[in-house]
Amino acid sequence: TFTTVKICTVLGRMAFPLFAFMLAEGCSRTRSMTRYLGRLALFAVISEPVFSAALIGFDLNDTWQSIRCLVFRNVFFTLFLAALSIFLSQKLTCKYGAKGQIVSIALTCCLAFAASYSGTDYGAMGVLLIHALYLLRGNRVRQCAAIVIWAFALYVAGNWTAFLYIDAAIYVFYALGASLACIPILLYNGKRGRPMKWTFYVYYPAHLLALTLIAGALGV
Numbered sequence: 618t619f620t621t622v623k624i625c626t627v628l629g630r631m632a633f634p635l636f637a638f639m640l641a642e643g644c645s646r647t648r649s650m651t652r653y654l655g656r657l658a659l660f661a662v663i664s665e666p667v668f669s670a671a672l673i674g675f676d677l678n679d680t681w682q683s684i685r686c687l688v689f690r691n692v693f694f695t696l697f698l699a700a701l702s703i704f705l706s707q708k709l710t711c712k713y714g715a716k717g718q719i720v721s722i723a724l725t726c727c728l729a730f731a732a733s734y735s736g737t738d739y740g741a742m743g744v745l746l747i748h749a750l751y752l753l754r755g756n757r758v759r760q761c762a763a764i765v766i767w768a769f770a771l772y773v774a775g776n777w778t779a780f781l782y783i784d785a786a787i788y789v790f791y792a793l794g795a796s797l798a799c800i801p802i803l804l805y806n807g808k809r810g811r812p813m814k815w816t817f818y819v820y821y822p823a824h825l826l827a828l829t830l831i832a833g834a835l836g837v
Contacts, residue, residue, distance in 0.1 A: 625785070630772075630794035633692070633739055634746070634764045638802050640696050641750035641760075646809075654700055656818060661693035664822040692738035693821065699747035703727045706748070738816045742771050761799035768795035773827045 647653045668691035673822070702725040709717030710725075725748050730743035746767045753759045771792040779785035 624659070627787075627790045627794035628797070630708045630768070630791050631798040633794050634768070634798035635744065635801065636692070636696065637699075638702060638750055638764075639742070639761055639762065640747050641703075641754055644700055645754050650700070650707065652702045654697065654704060655696040657693060660698050660818050661691065663688065663694050664691045664825070665689055667822045667825045667829070669825055671829045689735045689737055691821075694735065694742070695732055695737040695739050695743040696747070698728045698732050698737070700742045701745060702748050703751050705791065706751075741769075742767065742775075742821075757803055757805070761802060764799055764802075765792075765796045768792040771795075 643653060644650065665782075695804040702721070705724050706718070706721035709721045711717070713720070719751070725744070729744040732739075732744045739746075749763045750760050753763055769792045772788045772795065776785060778790045779788065
């Protein structure tokens with residue numbers, strides 16, 4: 618039913634903050650940031666045509682036009698740009714100290730702008746959340762506070778004009794749904810689970826492809 622779809626959509630807002638938290642953890646724990654970045658870039662490229670097909674249907678002309686105009690919409694590009702901002706911050710801070718931190722802030726803002734320009738999923742706000750969670754690593758309460766602030770800034774403040782014309786309470790529920798990500802984050806014990814990293818990388822394009830095929834079979 619329509620109500621069920623709304624509930625699932627609200628609960629689905631938890632997904633990105635959880636991805637953001639896991640990426641921040643990954644960047645702080647990985648043995649090789651360059652390999653980490655390589656995997657994110659690889660699956661960003663693999664996922665883009667599948668993501669486009671899921672949203673607007675597969676069209677080679679549209680795919681080429683997107684590449685030519687540097688429009689990359691799927692969330693893996695957001696994750697890649699955020700991880701790149703963290704990698705540059707690590708290098709600059711290690712080598713130049715406080716001056717490096719200032720430069721890294723400027724570069725992070727540039728990468729956030731790049732995400733917004735390219736139309737990546739969650740755009741600049743996504744990059745900034747991931748970087749903030751990395752900087753706040755080790756303090757779960759502050760990380761959760763950052764997620765709640767981010768959620769209300771994105772969904773409520775970011776759609777404030779909607780409150781002037783329509784019943785926009787749904788955006789408040791979106792923010793609350795995203796904030797629910799704090800529950801598993803606070804319960805996280807800090808230990809690595811079963812090594813299934815490739816499963817999670819493959820899952821994103823695979824589930825989009827499966828949903829696209831199902832929708833096509835149903836004529837939706």
